[in-house]
Amino acid sequence: MSINLTTNLSFGPLLIDSEEKPRSGLSRTGHTVVAVFLGIILILGFINNFIVLILFCKFKVLRNPVNMLLLNISISDMLVCLSGTTLSFASSIRGRWIGGYHGCRWYGFANSCFGIVSLISLAILSYERYRTLTLCPRRGADYQKALLAVAGSWLYSLIWTVPPLIGWSSYGTEGAGTSCSVHWTSKSVQSVSYIMCLFIFCLVIPILIMIYFYGRLLYTVKQVGKIRKTAARKREYHVLFMVVTAVICYLICWVPYGLIALVATFGPPGVVSPVANIVPSILAKSSTVCNPIIYILMNKQFYKCFLILFHCQPASSAPDASLCPSKVTVIQLGQRKNREVSCTIQELPEVNEKQLCLLGTERSVGPASEHPPEKMKETPLSK
Structure with a gap:
C-alpha cells in the first residue's frame, strides 16, 4: 500500500512539470517566443508560396522549363509550411510535442524530404541560370529536361530521407522538444555515418554547386562589362545583387542548422543548449519565406505578373515571353518570339563564345536605338 502511495506521489508532480516546463529546459516564455516566430513564418511562407502558385496558374507566359524549378521550390516550401511548421507551432503553444511517436517520424521524414528537395532544386537552378545566360540556345523550350530535373530532385531527396525509417539512423524530437528531425545526438555507428553522408551530399555539395556556377556567371558577366561599358554595367549589377542575395540567404538559413547538427553528433551530451538548437531550426524554416522573394518576386x-494580379498595373501590359525576359532571376538570352539571335564566332580580341552570347542578349533587351555589334547578326527561325 505504501509502495503504491509513493508511486502516485512521485509521478503526479512529474506529469504536471512536463506540461509546464518540459525536459528540454526551455521556459514557458521561451516556448511562447518560438511560437510567435513560427506563426509569422507559417503565415508569410504560406502566403508567399500560394501567390507563386496562383501566378503560375494564371499567367501562361511564366510556364517555361526553367521556371518549373521555381514552381518545384514553391511546392516543396508550401508542403513544409503545411506539414511541418503547423505542428511545430501547435507544439510550441503547448510547450511539448503533441504528435506522438508516429507523428514525430512523419514530421522528421516529411520536413527533411521537402527541405532537401528545395536545396537540390536551388543547386540545379544555379546551373540552369549559368547555362541559360552563357550558352547560345540552339533549340526551343525543353520541358523534358526540366521535368527530369524536378523528378530527380524528389528521387534524390527520398534516397536520403527514407533510410531513417528503415533502420539507418532514426527520427526523433530535437531542440526544445517541439519538433522532430534526424536523431542527431545518437552516437551509434549507423547514426554517425548517416549524418555525415547527409551533411556532405545534402548540404555541402549543393553549396559548392551554387558557389561554382554563380561564381562563373559573375565572371562571365564581368568580362562582358569590360567590352560593353554601358549596356552590360546595369546587367552586371542586377546579376551581382541576385547572386549575392541568393548565396547569403542560403548560407544563413541552412549552414547554422548543419553545424549545430554536427556539434550535437560529435560533441559531448548536452553540449548544445535548447536555445542554440532552436534558433538554427527557425532559420531553416524561414527559407520558406525567403525563397519566393529572392527567386521569384525579384524576377521582373x-x-x-504580380502587379497585374493585384490590379496595380493594367492587364494590357502583361509580360510577353519575347518582350519581357527576366533580367534578375532567369535571363533568357538570345530568344525572341519567332526570332533568335545567332552567335557567330569571329576573331574578336579576348571575347569567347559565351561572351558573344551575352552581347547578343544585350542587343535583344537593350534600347531600340542601340546598334548591334558588327559581328552579330539576326536570322529568322525556320518554320
Whole structure:
C-alpha cells in the first residue's frame, strides 16, 4: 500500500512539470517566443508560396522549363509550411510535442524530404541560370529536361530521407522538444555515418554547386562589362545583387542548422543548449519565406505578373515571353518570339563564345536605338 502511495506521489508532480516546463529546459516564455516566430513564418511562407502558385496558374507566359524549378521550390516550401511548421507551432503553444511517436517520424521524414528537395532544386537552378545566360540556345523550350530535373530532385531527396525509417539512423524530437528531425545526438555507428553522408551530399555539395556556377556567371558577366561599358554595367549589377542575395540567404538559413547538427553528433551530451538548437531550426524554416522573394518576386517577369494580379498595373501590359525576359532571376538570352539571335564566332580580341552570347542578349533587351555589334547578326527561325 505504501509502495503504491509513493508511486502516485512521485509521478503526479512529474506529469504536471512536463506540461509546464518540459525536459528540454526551455521556459514557458521561451516556448511562447518560438511560437510567435513560427506563426509569422507559417503565415508569410504560406502566403508567399500560394501567390507563386496562383501566378503560375494564371499567367501562361511564366510556364517555361526553367521556371518549373521555381514552381518545384514553391511546392516543396508550401508542403513544409503545411506539414511541418503547423505542428511545430501547435507544439510550441503547448510547450511539448503533441504528435506522438508516429507523428514525430512523419514530421522528421516529411520536413527533411521537402527541405532537401528545395536545396537540390536551388543547386540545379544555379546551373540552369549559368547555362541559360552563357550558352547560345540552339533549340526551343525543353520541358523534358526540366521535368527530369524536378523528378530527380524528389528521387534524390527520398534516397536520403527514407533510410531513417528503415533502420539507418532514426527520427526523433530535437531542440526544445517541439519538433522532430534526424536523431542527431545518437552516437551509434549507423547514426554517425548517416549524418555525415547527409551533411556532405545534402548540404555541402549543393553549396559548392551554387558557389561554382554563380561564381562563373559573375565572371562571365564581368568580362562582358569590360567590352560593353554601358549596356552590360546595369546587367552586371542586377546579376551581382541576385547572386549575392541568393548565396547569403542560403548560407544563413541552412549552414547554422548543419553545424549545430554536427556539434550535437560529435560533441559531448548536452553540449548544445535548447536555445542554440532552436534558433538554427527557425532559420531553416524561414527559407520558406525567403525563397519566393529572392527567386521569384525579384524576377521582373514574375513581378509584372504580380502587379497585374493585384490590379496595380493594367492587364494590357502583361509580360510577353519575347518582350519581357527576366533580367534578375532567369535571363533568357538570345530568344525572341519567332526570332533568335545567332552567335557567330569571329576573331574578336579576348571575347569567347559565351561572351558573344551575352552581347547578343544585350542587343535583344537593350534600347531600340542601340546598334548591334558588327559581328552579330539576326536570322529568322525556320518554320
